[in-house]
Every structure is written in structure tokens, then in C-alpha cells.
Amino acid sequence: MGKNKLLVVEDDAGLQKQLRWSLDAYDVVAADDRETALAQLRRHQPAVVTMDLGLPPDPDGASEGLALLSHILDAAPDTKVIILSGNQERAYALKAIAMGAYDFHQKPLDADTLSLVIARAFYLHAMQQENRRMLQIQSDSPLAGIISRDPAMLKVCRSVEKVAPSSASVMLLGDSGSGKELLARGLHQLSTRHDKRFVAINCAAIPEQLLESELFGYEKGAFTGAQRQTPGKLELAHGGTFFLDEIGDMAPALQAKLLRFLQERVIERVGGRSEISVDVRVVCATHRNLKTLAAQGGFREDLYYRLSEIVLTIPPLRERAGDRALLAHHFRNKFCASESRSMLAFSAEALAAIEAHAWPGNVREMENCIRRAVIMADGPQLTPADLGLPDGQEETLNLRQVREAAEYGVMVKALARVDGNIVKAAELLGVSRPTLYDLMNHHGLK
Numbered sequence: 419m420g421k422n423k424l425l426v427v428e429d430d431a432g433l434q435k436q437l438r439w440s441l442d443a444y445d446v447v448a449a450d451d452r453e454t455a456l457a458q459l460r461r462h463q464p465a466v467v468t469m470d471l472g473l474p475p476d477p478d479g480a481s482e483g484l485a486l487l488s489h490i491l492d493a494a495p496d497t498k499v500i501i502l503s504g505n506q507e508r509a510y511a512l513k514a515i516a517m518g519a520y521d522f523h524q525k526p527l528d529a530d531t532l533s534l535v536i537a538r539a540f541y542l543h544a545m546q547q548e549n550r551r552m553l554q555i556q557s558d559s560p561l562a563g564i565i566s567r568d569p570a571m572l573k574v575c576r577s578v579e580k581v582a583p584s585s586a587s588v589m590l591l592g593d594s595g596s597g598k599e600l601l602a603r604g605l606h607q608l609s610t611r612h613d614k615r616f617v618a619i620n621c622a623a624i625p626e627q628l629l630e631s632e633l634f635g636y637e638k639g640a641f642t643g644a645q646r647q648t649p650g651k652l653e654l655a656h657g658g659t660f661f662l663d664e665i666g667d668m669a670p671a672l673q674a675k676l677l678r679f680l681q682e683r684v685i686e687r688v689g690g691r692s693e694i695s696v697d698v699r700v701v702c703a704t705h706r707n708l709k710t711l712a713a714q715g716g717f718r719e720d721l722y723y724r725l726s727e728i729v730l731t732i733p734p735l736r737e738r739a740g741d742r743a744l745l746a747h748h749f750r751n752k753f754c755a756s757e758s759r760s761m762l763a764f765s766a767e768a769l770a771a772i773e774a775h776a777w778p779g780n781v782r783e784m785e786n787c788i789r790r791a792v793i794m795a796d797g798p799q800l801t802p803a804d805l806g807l808p809d810g811q812e813e814t815l816n817l818r819q820v821r822e823a824a825e826y827g828v829m830v831k832a833l834a835r836v837d838g839n840i841v842k843a844a845e846l847l848g849v850s851r852p853t854l855y856d857l858m859n860h861h862g863l864k
């Protein structure tokens with residue numbers, strides 16, 4: 419990663435040089451008056467600025483410095499401005515803080531302390547940008563509550579948007595914890611039924627006999643313990659959306675009853691005689707391959723076709739490009755706020771571990787993992803240990819390093835294939851012989 423840009427506004431050439439030298443961890447751009455400083459600000463957009471208040475034409479006062487500060491904060495309000503002031507200018511420095519400067523540091527300069535203040539300013543700026551980015555993502559999120567930048571996932575969201583206003587039955591396929599219910603809720607919100615209820619039931623979590631009465635309700639005395647008439651979940655969802663999770667786990671007898679309901683749009687409560695009309699849109703989900711299951715006789719084919727007018731497949735988290743870190747930051751922000759913890763940052767190792775983990779439990783696993791880490795973390799940073807993940811090998815995203823590694827790998831492969839014959843290897847690689855020699859030299863290959 420390139421160095422962070424730091425703007426140093428200082429009219430004393432000696433001091434400017436000293437600052438450049440001691441702050442070599444940054445890409446320092448300098449200015450010695452207001453105009454130049456503003457030009458540098460526009461050009462480089464530094465996150466942090468250090469600034470002397472006494473600038474020409476008022477080197478002994480603070481009018482130029484304070485005017486510059488005001489301009490900077492108008493033009494780029496997130497900029498962290500650190501005032502470098504002399505002892506006698508303390509009142510000006512405090513005025514600058516009141517105007518919105520980030521901090522002040524007294525001359526003579528102590529390089530270590532100043533470095534620390536600057537590093538913190540960059541850190542804070544980065545955090546604020548990250549939060550802003552997250553808020554932005556949430557606001558352009560395709561569906562309420564869905565965080566993703568992955569093309570396949572975004573496509574699913576767009577499909578949900580498209581089918582929501584129709585009356586088509588939707589089947590969501592995806593691993594456990596991948597967001598099926600969240601998408602079903604999103605679909606309900608975007609449909610014309612959004613002001614009615616969204617009722618969900620998980621077929622795998624309820625025993626067969628109970629599931630029937632949960633779905634269709636029961637009359638008083640229908641079975642032991644049925645003390646009063648109770649409407650089923652389908653009835654409760656009347657006018658709204660009914661979400662049947664893990665439909666693949668539904669027993670055959672119930673499948674038949676559900677099919678009848680879908681055909682006739684009426685229900686009969688357990689132990690009841692009358693038919694009740696119910697208008698619901700059914701959305702179902704499963705982690706199983708229902709089509710294969712239907713083909714093998716494990717699920718009614720006629721029911722399968724009724725439920726699956728539109729089938730949307732949700733990719734597992736491990737296949738979503740970039741979503742791991744994105745979701746990790748989202749949950750970190752969410753849980754720092756809900757657990758009233760000051761903002762915690764992920765260590766580089768923690769992010770690498772998050773990227774490396776396969777997340778078999780998908781988004782739910784990550785949500786739980788980060789919640790636990792936020793609660794348990796001791797320091798200001800979340801580490802792989804806090805997350806309960808093994809240390810990740812930090813993946814390099816430096817393009818040059820990646821290119822070099824790829825170059826090296828393919829050269830070794832080509833040379834091995836032609837048993838070290840340079841002419842043939844150069845041909846395979848599509849480069850000239852001298853170029854191959856140069857590359858081999860560069861990579862220390864003999």
C-alpha cells in the first residue's frame with residue numbers, strides 16, 4: 419500500500435525540512451502559505467494536515483493560519499488538522515481547536531509524540547471513512563438489511579426486486595445461514611403485501627404432528643391439550659407472505675395437504691369441518707437439492723413445481739468476492755454500537771483470518787463470531803484469538819508482488835515442461851529468448 423499523504427504547512431524552511439525528515443513514514447507534501455496549502459489540499463486531498471498558525475503575511479499573528487483552517491474545514495470537513503504552535507500562541511491554538519482543528523502540538527517539536535498524534539489522526543480518519551462507506555453501502559443496498567458487493571448476490575437481490583410485485587411462487591435455495599429468510603423478508607417488503615404480516619415457519623425445527631397444527635391451526639378438543647380454537651400460521655399470514663423454511667424436510671402427508679392448500683387456497687383446521695379461505699403468498703426455502711429429491715421420490719414433484727415458479731440460488735459466503743471483510747466490518751460496527759463498546763478495529767491478522775476461513779455456517783456464523791469477539795475483546799483491536807480463528811496468512815494484494823509471483827510460477831512451469839530448454843520455454847511463454855534470460859536473472863533462476 420502507498421504511504422498516506424500528509425500536508426505540512428510551515429513557512430520556516432528549516433522546520434519544514436525537519437518535519438519532512440522526521441515524518442518519512444508519510445508521503446509529505448508541503449506548503450508555506452495559505453494559497454499553496456489550499457492548492458495542495460485540492461490536489462492531494464490529504465487526510466491529515468499539520469499547520470503552523472503564523473503564516474505570511476502575518477507570521478507573528480494567527481490570522482492567516484486561522485483563515486486557512488477555516489478554508490480547509492469548509493472544503494474537506496473530515497480533514498484532521500493538527501496545529502503546531504509556539505508557547506506564546508496557546509490562546510490561538512485553543513481558538514483553532516474550537517473552530518474544529520483535531521489537536522495541537524507545542525513547539526519545540528518532539529518527533530515521537532508528534533508521530534503518535536499524526537498516526538492517531540490517520541487512524542481516526544480511516545475509521546470515519548470506513549463508517550461512511552458502510553452507511554453508503556447500507557443506503558444503496560439492494561434490499562433492506564442485505565450487505566453485499568458480490569455480483570452473484572447482487573443479481574439475486576435484483577431478481578427479488580423484480581419478482582416481488584408479481585404473484586409468482588419463489589423458492590430460495592442456499593446453505594444454512596446464507597440469508598434466505600432475510601431475502602424472503604426483503605421480497606415481502608417490496609411486494610404489495612408489505613403492510614400485512616410476514617409469517618415464517620421452519621419445517622425442520624418442528625415435529626411432524628405439531629407442524630400440521632402449526633400450519634393449519636386446530637379446533638378446541640381436536641386432540642389432547644387442544645383447549646381452545648387456535649388459528650394456524652397460514653391463517654395468521656392472511657393477506658401477507660408465508661415463509662416456509664426447510665421445505666425439503668416436510669413429511670409426505672403434510673406435503674399433500676400443503677399442495678391441496680396451494681391448489682384450492684382454503685384450509686381446514688385440525689379437527690375442524692369448515693373450509694377457510696386464506697390468501698397468502700408462499701415463499702419457501704431449503705438447503706437441499708429439491709429438484710433431485712423430487713426426481714428420486716423424496717419430495718412430491720407436483721408440489722415442487724407449484725413452489726418453484728422462480729428459483730433463486732443464494733451463493734454461500736465463501737463464494738462471495740469481498741463480502742467476508744465487508745460483512746465483518748458491518749457486524750463489528752453493529753455490535754460495537756449495540757454492546758456499547760468503543761470502536762474496535764480488526765488487526766491485519768484478524769482480517770486475513772476472516773478472509774481465509776470458509777464460513778461453513780455462512781453469514782450467521784460470522785455474525786455470531788463477531789458478536790462474541792466484540793464482547794470478549796480485551797484490547798482496542800480484534801485479534802484472530804478473539805474471533806476464535808486460526809492466524810491467517812495475510813494475502814498480498816500488492817499488484818507487483820502478485821505479478822512477480824505469477825511470473826515466477828509460470829516460468830518454472832514452462833522450463834520444467836521443456837526440460838530446461840530455453841528456446842522452447844521462451845516459445846511456450848511467448849517471449850523472446852533475451853527477455854526470458856532477463857526474467858530468469860531477475861528471479862534468480864538458473
Ligand SMILES: Nc1ncnc2c1ncn2[C@@H]1O[C@H](COP(=O)(O)OP(=O)(O)OP(=O)(O)O)[C@@H](O)[C@H]1O
Nearest residue numbers: 563564565566593594595596597598599600781782
Ligand atoms: N447479506 C447479509 N447482510 C447482512 N446480514 C445478513 C446477510 N445475510 C444474512 N444475514 C444475517 O445472518 C443471519 C442468518 O440469515 P438468515 O436467517 O436469513 O439465513 P437462512 O439462510 O434463512 O438460515 P437458515 O437456513 O439456517 O434458517 C441473520 O441474522 C441475518 O440477518
